[in-house]
Amino acid sequence: MTTPTPSQFNRRTLLQGGAAAAVGLLAAPAILRGRNLNERLNIAVVGSGGRGGANLRSVSSENIVALCDVNENSLAQAAKAHPQAKQYVDFRQMYEDSNAFDAVVVSTCEHTHAFATMPALQLGKHVYCEKPLTYNVWEARQIREAAGRAKVATQMGTQVHAGDNYRRVVELIQSGAIGDVRDAHVWVNRAWGRHPSPEAAEAAGDFYVAERPKEAQPIPAGLDWDLWLGPAPKRDFHSVYFPGPKWYRWWDFGNGTMSDLGSHWIDLPFWALNLDHPLTIEAEGPPPHAEIAPASMMARYTYGPRGEMPAVNLTWHQGVYKPKIWTEMGIPQFNSGVLFIGDKGMLLSDYGRHMLLPEDKFVDFKTPEPSIPTSLGHHAEWIHACKTGEPTTCNFEYAGWLTEANHLGNVAYRTGKKIEWDAKNMKATNAPEAERFIRREYRKGWKLV
Template sequence: MPSNKRSVSRRNFIRNTSLAAGSFFIVPRHVLGRGFIAPSDKLNIAGIGAGGKADVNLPYAYNNGAENMTALCDVDDRMAVNARKLWPKAPYYRDYREMLDKEHKNIDAVIITTPDHMHAVQALAAMQLGKHVYVEKPLTHDIYEARILTQAAQKYKVVTQMGNQGSSGDDTRNVETWIQAGLIGAVHTVHVWTNRPVWPQGIPTPTGKFDIPKEVDWELWLGTAPFREFNPAYLPATWRGWVDFGAGALGDMGCHFIDVPFRALKLGYPVSVACSVGSVYTGFFKEVFYTDSYPPSSKINIQFPAREKMPPVELIWYDGGIQPDRPNELLPDEAFGEWDGGILFEGTKGKLMAGLFGRNPTLLPTEKMKVVKLPKSKFPFVDKGSEGHQTQWVQACKKGFGAYTSSSFDVAGPLTETVLMGNLAVRSYNIKEGNNFPGRKKLLWDGVNMRITNFEGANKFVKREYRDGWKLSF
């Protein structure tokens, strides 16, 4: 864990919280006149995680100087090179706790773009100081953390957004409208698939002794995760495939793909989950499941109860190159989904196919698109010229708590819990009790209490244990 010298106590995190939360005051533009922007009309933004996806999130939020970038933080100096060049006046830190402690008076909002295992502690620390937060997907590493962040957003009255940018897209809104208008009848099954992983999964724990690069603070990089020796196999982007750090193919793309049916079908807590996973053969009849990394492929069946006037529905997830059966309604030369995956809704009156973010929604057979009158979206489109996903959040931060964002935590939290239910099943799959593998049966879920009710061994994946020195205090 980090040394005492650079550790920052939680007491320091929350001191002067009321001052920090109330320090953001907007001088209306009309006071200065047309074309002038008051300094206080700019949002002061800090970035926890300054590279990778932050290379997209931070510039979009900064919006060519329409806002201020007031602080940067990254545990790997190599990842922060571009951001530090773009904003040389922004103070740079390695420890987000030190940044929040020293810069909280200069920060209105925080964008978190770090490995999944650090999202929850970083977001909660910022919210407890009254800072609005934008957190990359998946929102958290485990189900319990997602529930806590959902509750924290309401408690601390901050504006939130998860980084599943498709939720601000026109296609998501069109699919939601078409499904709820009954174009394909009552939906009973949804298939969702992705080409991920595009990083190594289903592999053994790496070995060997390596020097830690001088640019990397390995203790801070590990953060909440169990200690292990540094290995270049874990970073910068390959952490997604390791269970201690990432959420695998499902965590990477599930919040994008599953978001569409989650909204369209008004899904809430599932009632059960089951899965099958790919393995590695090291010899004749020698099947190996490497539990330190996610499997190379998986198929996950998640069941939801009836909602409002909608019947029960089953959502089936496929990754690692697996796809559902090709619909008979598609002609031989018509593409099934897109290169990176797809979504297929099956209803009592037809089928609807779409790509990532609900792109190119298409009724099947495709000839229907020429004859069916498609209803106009009943959900407002996001203005791409002035907003988009990141800047929509920025504008909402200026309006204050209660302002609309496409993926606020009251939506993103339950969505993330559903996505992570799949990982709970995957990680439970090979737990053995006696001569049985209880994790390979259907696991029954009590969503309100966050518990698997028919296999206690699976519940350890609802809430993980943090390394000594780290905790989620709420």
């Protein structure tokens, strides 16, 4: 069976009337299980502290049968609420007991997302994975394709996607409220990463670190540091990496704010504009550091026409970078936001609100009737899909393309070139040096496929 492209399936088809046709494509194994809505799923949770703890609480209406965490302190805390669950430190051992569970929630650090997710897909288990879906472009492609073969219920943890505000924005853009959109901007106020000075870090609400620490620190009691490192290169423990989310600033473990908040904020134009793979990507910011992601940067994407939608430019602004129209006070000063610029007007949005601009032009505008159903809730939607085979809205087909695009912003930044992207072959055709940022060698003993 051919996997549908995002524009064919995950946008309008999925959310504006095509759900019934999509059921068989998304979760055939779930239908074959014949599970009814009153029967509880058996769920294994990989990563139970921090964000993992929040995900665990959100699926606790089901049977939590397995808990896994490299930090035994987090594991013990989660086990207080779920004493019946079998405990593991290494998720590879957990998968040896795969008959005990139907579905897996993955909330590890970014660099191990794919390694905790791939075995579940290969075993035909439903998967919820935190954002970003994977550590790099190549892993995103492997997970997306594996999910297409598995045909299970999948969901990436972009919780705001379930809110009504995003749905109304998508309807407005796709109904032509502001005409054809040829430019879109996303900006986030968060500036976490490598700062030019301790003062700049403090102003950004971040901690200051300029280089990799030379000294090692004692590994905290209960933490299996070697397992935490997983496929990443070996290094000594230091508190600048752990606990989270400190790790996401370091290229060996994450990709900074670009891939993290990009999962939430670029999600909106990605959905509304039916995007998948960009044609070119370029970036700017401070000189790339070998070890640490930047606190502030900008990335520009070009996308070709998609169906009736024209080619569009999408620009990501992070930290001190903002769109020119924002700095010139041409729009309301949302700290973080998304701006769609159409030939009939503009639409400005953040997580919970949106407005058509200029406001006086849209005084008599009649908002279209809602066509995208209200979500059951981001986690509830996934649980429902596991049991019924109905589709989810941030499944790995959609999330895989989104994750690839976000990572490409960092690839362009680290390469220092305007990348010409061959999506089919996962190649920056004009920048072979980008290959090491698209895919990496894993530490001995770790293999994804």
